[in-house]
Amino acid sequence: MKRLVQLAVLAMMAILTIGSAVSAPAAPPAMQKQVTQQGGFVLYLPAGWKAEEGRDGNLHMLRVADPALRYKVALQLGGAADADLMSLARRQVGQIAQLYPDLAISNLRVSSGGDRLMFDGAFSDGKGGHREMRAWLSLRDGQFHYATLSAPQGQLESIKPTLLTILANVRAMKSAEASGGRERTALPSMKPYRLSDGSASFQIPSGWRVKELGKGQFIASDPAGSPSFMVTSADVITPNLGVRVPGVPISPYLPPDKAWRFLTGAQGLASNMKFIEVNPRPRIAAQVAQVYTAGPVQVADFLYHCDTREGPSKGYTLGISFGSRLDTNWNFRHITVAAPRDRFEDYAPLFGAMLGSYALDDDWAKNYVRQGMERLRQMERQTARMVAGNARDIREMMQAAYDERQKSQDYLDYKRSQTIRGEQDWISSMEGGTVYHTDNWGTRNTTTGETWEGQPYDYVRFTGRNPRHNEDMTPIDSRELWEKHRR
Numbered sequence: 001m002k003r004l005v006q007l008a009v010l011a012m013m014a015i016l017t018i019g020s021a022v023s024a025p026a027a028p029p030a031m032q033k034q035v036t037q038q039g040g041f042v043l044y045l046p047a048g049w050k051a052e053e054g055r056d057g058n059l060h061m062l063r064v065a066d067p068a069l070r071y072k073v074a075l076q077l078g079g080a081a082d083a084d085l086m087s088l089a090r091r092q093v094g095q096i097a098q099l100y101p102d103l104a105i106s107n108l109r110v111s112s113g114g115d116r117l118m119f120d121g122a123f124s125d126g127k128g129g130h131r132e133m134r135a136w137l138s139l140r141d142g143q144f145h146y147a148t149l150s151a152p153q154g155q156l157e158s159i160k161p162t163l164l165t166i167l168a169n170v171r172a173m174k175s176a177e178a179s180g181g182r183e184r185t186a187l188p189s190m191k192p193y194r195l196s197d198g199s200a201s202f203q204i205p206s207g208w209r210v211k212e213l214g215k216g217q218f219i220a221s222d223p224a225g226s227p228s229f230m231v232t233s234a235d236v237i238t239p240n241l242g243v244r245v246p247g248v249p250i251s252p253y254l255p256p257d258k259a260w261r262f263l264t265g266a267q268g269l270a271s272n273m274k275f276i277e278v279n280p281r282p283r284i285a286a287q288v289a290q291v292y293t294a295g296p297v298q299v300a301d302f303l304y305h306c307d308t309r310e311g312p313s314k315g316y317t318l319g320i321s322f323g324s325r326l327d328t329n330w331n332f333r334h335i336t337v338a339a340p341r342d343r344f345e346d347y348a349p350l351f352g353a354m355l356g357s358y359a360l361d362d363d364w365a366k367n368y369v370r371q372g373m374e375r376l377r378q379m380e381r382q383t384a385r386m387v388a389g390n391a392r393d394i395r396e397m398m399q400a401a402y403d404e405r406q407k408s409q410d411y412l413d414y415k416r417s418q419t420i421r422g423e424q425d426w427i428s429s430m431e432g433g434t435v436y437h438t439d440n441w442g443t444r445n446t447t448t449g450e451t452w453e454g455q456p457y458d459y460v461r462f463t464g465r466n467p468r469h470n471e472d473m474t475p476i477d478s479r480e481l482w483e484k485h486r487r
Helices: 002-015 085-099 156-168 256-266 282-289 341-357 362-388 396-421 479-485
Strands: 031-035 041-046 050-056 059-065 072-079 104-110 116-124 130-140 143-152 190-194 200-205 209-214 217-221 228-237 271-280 297-308 311-322 329-340 424-428 434-438 442-445 451-453
Touching (some): 041 059, 085 116, 085 143, 130 156, 130 341, 200 217, 200 341, 228 256, 256 297, 282 311, 329 341, 396 479
Antiparallel strands (some): 059 072, 072 143, 190 200, 209 217, 217 228, 228 329, 297 311, 424 434, 434 442, 442 451
16 A cells, blocks of 8 residues: 555656646556466566466466566465464565575555555675565455565666556456455556646556546546546635635635545545545645745545445545635645455555556646746736735735625525516627516517517516517526626
8 A cells, every 4th residue: 555655646746736847757668468378367568578477385476577687576366264464474574584584674564454564675686786675465355465576776666667567467367266266356458548638648457438637637447437546636715705606615724634525525426434544744745835835735645435426435545735825715636546445455556557657748747837837926916916905904805705795696686586576688689788678567678668568578478589680589597697788
């Protein structure tokens, strides 16, 4: 899970459209399909890489390496009904230590449920070189899963996207035999995807659909709707502004985890959200705050359970809450992966590969950041002028909000009165915007006073057909039309 956290941090730092663009990991090289000699695994590897299949008791094993044996991936699958996770982890570490006695383990983390763990390792390769590794172990329902990545010291971070892509695309053809009857999820092959506006690119499984939201944002999911991978944002108005805008939620400024619970609930996307862990990221927040100066910034990542339209789900989100000094509005941005609750761990390698592949186009990002900073400066100048020109203890923005609320109330009063009285106003485009007024007695041209009484011109039966010209008039049923023609 920590791998998901690290890759999500990288991706979120890349999508921040304030400050300088952050370089994202390079896209993995082109992959070629390979089948192991025994036919137990189908996988995709860079040209020249090799894969070997093996067995160790009831464990089904796979080893992958580049031609120079610098970068390696290893995978073990099998049944372990009478074992516990820590004893399995000690056994795996012991086997490594037999080959490399100077093995040093660090960053050991165990999930709250005790069914999965990860750790980092460093050791000498016996040839004068030093290597680093990362390992994941899980034990659920008697099924054991162990995966490792390794590389020369200092090179693992740069090669991780490629190694994770390899791991994510492994198909265990004999998984039922190796795991005691439980079929492991066959993860699909990956393909590159670039948003149509050129703002970002990433990799997703073949057959997944993408809903583009612009400015580096999207929602990607398999045809069934889950699992999913998304980068999106949401604007929120605070109660201090005193207005309601259709489709825009209202809430005080919230930290990321509470913002996520509120927004997904308000939009009907998730309910009964229960956080497994919440990790504030003050270091990232401090970096963002060096550039974003319009208000407070909070960053956190969190793992959670929730109920969605697809059923019980599990997700991981890295979120950023951008506040404002005037406390009138705020913005929430996030990068999220989610899957059915009982399959989330199986998709973790796939999620890692997708998160690691997300990158903003450098030229687009720099241009967008430049435009964004210029817009921010314009807003600062406008705000300064508004404050300077207003009363000492009243901000013009709050006055504008009050005026906006009054206009909204006036329009609502207009529509309510028309409904109660049985009236409707119409606009004639052929007469240059002349307003026709219909009531229970008939229809009247409000400019000339000409009136048509009775049927079919009364409120109940009048269809909006101009009595004088061959046109269907437009009803005043929006605030925009009301302000232009009747206010």
